[in-house]
Amino acid sequence: MRDFLPADKSRRERVLAVIRERYRAHGFDEIETPVMEDYDRLHAGLGGDNEKLSFSILKRGMDAEGIRAAADDPADLADLGLRYDLTVPLARFYATHRSQLPAVFRAIQIAPVWRAERPQKGRYRQFVQCDIDIIGDATSRAEAELMVASLDVLDALGLTGGVIRVNDRRALDAMLEVFGFAADERAGVLITIDKLDKIGPAGVVAELRDRGVSAAAVDAFAAFVDRPATTPSFDDAGIRAALPDGIPDDVVAHLVALGETVAAARGDEAPLVFDPFLVRGMGYYTGTIFELAHPSVDYSLGGGGRYDGMIGRFLGQQAPAVGFSIGFERIVDLLPDAAPKGERSVVLVHDRDVALAPLLSLKAHLVAGGARVRVEQRAKNMKALLERSAADGYTSFATVGADTTAETLELKPLA
Template sequence: MRDFLPADKARRERVLAVIRERYRAHGFDEIETPVMEEYSRLHAGLGGDNEKLSFSILKRGMDAEGIRAAADDPAALADLGLRYDLTVPLARFYATNRAQLPTVFRAIQMAPVWRAERPQKGRYRQFMQCDIDIIGDASARAEAELMVASLDVLDTLGLEGGSIRVNDRRVLDAMLDAFGFAPDERPGVLITVDKLDKIGPSGVVAELRDREASGPAVDALDAYLDRPAATPSFDDAGIRAALPDGIPDEVIAHLVSLGETVAAARGADAPLVFDPFLVRGMGYYTGTIFELAHPSVDYSLGGGGRYDGMIGRFLGQQVPAVGFSIGFERIVDLLPDDGADGERSVVLVHDRDVPLDRLVALKSRLVADGARVRLEQRVKNMKALLERSAADGYTAFASVGTETTADSLELKPLS
């Protein structure tokens, strides 16, 4: 968890403003949910490994004896927890407020979440998530809207050249079935397959043999991974060529429709890449899954997928849903520190004897003209004062004496 100095905070807010503006331009509406959710909801088996990282909140009023008696049962110790993502809260929000929402609801959520994990580069215990979700649309149009909007965000931030890796959990299930893995061993197999980018095909096969997965199935997967490598085109022929026989036609048709829809919005060279071994570990995904990539880094800048089964857990009836989460912290780290992006911001450096009413009047005049203004009394070390002002995002300064007026004020650049 981190503190942010003024310049850092301003930079983050500028990026958030771009994300918010572009998502709103694509027809999404912003909502807000509480930072806490019920413990039982956060630990309902929907959050994958993130459930283990949830910060729990001790029940109010428990004495020492009660805490000792419940020490072996986390659910007896806590009834609330800090949210570890924004998807579980959204599902609860929709189930609670459905009558007041449109049939197809497009939501924006931009808020902090918390996970009790070991911090590392690009990952924190408290971090900002920027999510868009579409609830109530089972077609490929929903996924396409999320992808087009998120690529638009990258472009607007100056990170052109992004691409999206796409797969479908139903493709993974059908592939594992075709290779011969038993249903009860598939979750463990997927955990290993998800390491393909890190340990390579031979590492995946070796780990599966160490796990004593079905021998013939591992042999079939090994042979599949050993086939000549090719980047499949995102069309019916390309997707089928990248997959073993037996993948349901309706799943391939959904992916093809998605590719055609994104291509219509982004042009013939739509930046979608079919990756049959993209897994994504969240337990609630039921269909299409995707990750946002950029050539400047070897890690994803966001991702998401379809989670048609989650809202039904709270509502009692199935509702289609799909979401995309921008990796805000990683994107902020990638962007250059470009100051205030053209904002007019002025430091008025005044002498000690300038009347207070004159100072405030000058400041108010500049503020009324649209500037951001700070008052600073002149000091001996003016270089340090001006350097600090520039670091805080100010772009100009002016000296104010007892005779200075609004018309005689001379602005000078700080850089």
């Protein structure tokens, strides 16, 4: 959990403003949910490994004896927890307010979440997530809208050239069935396959053998993954060529329609790449899954997928849903420390004998004209004062004496 100095906070808010503006332009509406949810909801088996990283909140009013008596079961100690993502709260929100929402609901959520991570570069215990979700649309148009909006955000931030890796959990499950993995083996097999980028095909095959899963299935997987590497085209022929025989036609058709829709919306070839081994670890994904990549880094900048089964846990009836989360912390670290375009920001440096009333009158005059204004008393080391002001994003300064007026105020660039 981190503190942010003024320059860092300003940069983060500028990035957030761009994300909000672009998502709103694509027809999404922002909502807000509480930072806490019921313990049982956060531990309903929907959040995968993130459930193990959740911060629980001790029940109020428990004395030492009660804590000792309940210590064997965390559920007896806590009834609330800090949210570890924004998807579980959204599902609860939709179930609660469905009657007040449109049939197809497009939501923005931009807010902090908490996970008991081991702190390291790029992993924090408190971080901001920027999510967009569509509830109520089971077609590939929903996924396409999310992808087009998220690629638009990257373009608006100057991170052009982004691509989206795409797969489908139904294709993954069918592929494992074709290889011969038993149904009760597949969850563990997917955990290992998800390490393909880190440990390579040989490492994945070795770990699968160590798991003790079906040897014949591992042999079939090894033969498939050792085929000559190609980048499949995002069309029917390319997707089928990247998968073994036996994948359901409706799954392939859904992916093909997705590619065509994104290409039409972007006005050029869709920046989508089919990856038959993309897994994503969240247990609630039921269909299309995707990750946002950029050529400047070797890690993803976001991702998401379809989670049609989650809403029904809270609503009592099924509702199709799909979401995309941008990795805000990763993206903000890629952007330069630039001042906002077009902002007028002025430092008024005054002598000690300048009266307060006329000084603040000058400030009010500049603020009324749309400027951001800071007042500073003249220092012995003026160079340090001006350098600090420039680092804080100010673009000009003016010296104020006892006789200075709005008409005689001379602004000079901070360079």
